[in-house]
Amino acid sequence: MKILAFAGSLREKSYNKALLRAARDLAPGGMEIELFDLAGIPLFNADLEANGDPESVAGFKEAIRQADGILIASPEYNHGMTGITKNAIDWASRPPKDPRLFGKPAGVIGASPGITGTARSQDQVRQALKSVNAPCMPHPELLLFRAKEKFDEDGKLTDDSTVKHLERYLQAFSRWVEKIND
Secondary structure (H helix, E strand, O other), rough: OOOOEOOOOOOOOHHHHHHHHHHHHHHOOOOOOEEEEEOOOOOOOOHHHHOOOHHOOOOHHHHHHHOOEEEOOOOOEOOOOOHHHHHHHHHHHHOOOOOOOOOOOOOEEEEEEOOOOHHHHHHHHHHHHHOOOEOOOOOOOEEEOOHOOOOOOOOOOOOHHHHHHHHHHHHHHHHHHHHHOO
């Protein structure tokens, strides 16, 4: 099972990128998680699209097409999803007659230094995925709060309870992807 994962943050030391690296390392047997960096994806612009997808967007869409499912790590900025996350979903939902996300099983996780984790952001991501018919796993959730306390200086996940929760999440996500793709 091939999962494409991306973080809605461009920051190199992003907790959400670190969370995806941990997910890649903890993936259950039979699951391979490929990380995609959204740094080269331009803001969605119908004029750009009319001239053909930029190379970075074409690569992103192809990676989605080849994946069995997608995993999004969404930070929370100002009680919502980041523009980076929304922009990626917008590009991947185009063109409307051949959207890459249509029917693609999805999972949403997130890490935040705050005490509410990324609950609001994840709700918004799920709503955006619903609008493009990308079935998002409803449960369990992974809302990592106080992320600074759970990663070391190198971005390695060091909190044992979070490691166990992430492993359970990934096992459930594996079953979700299989169920949706049946």
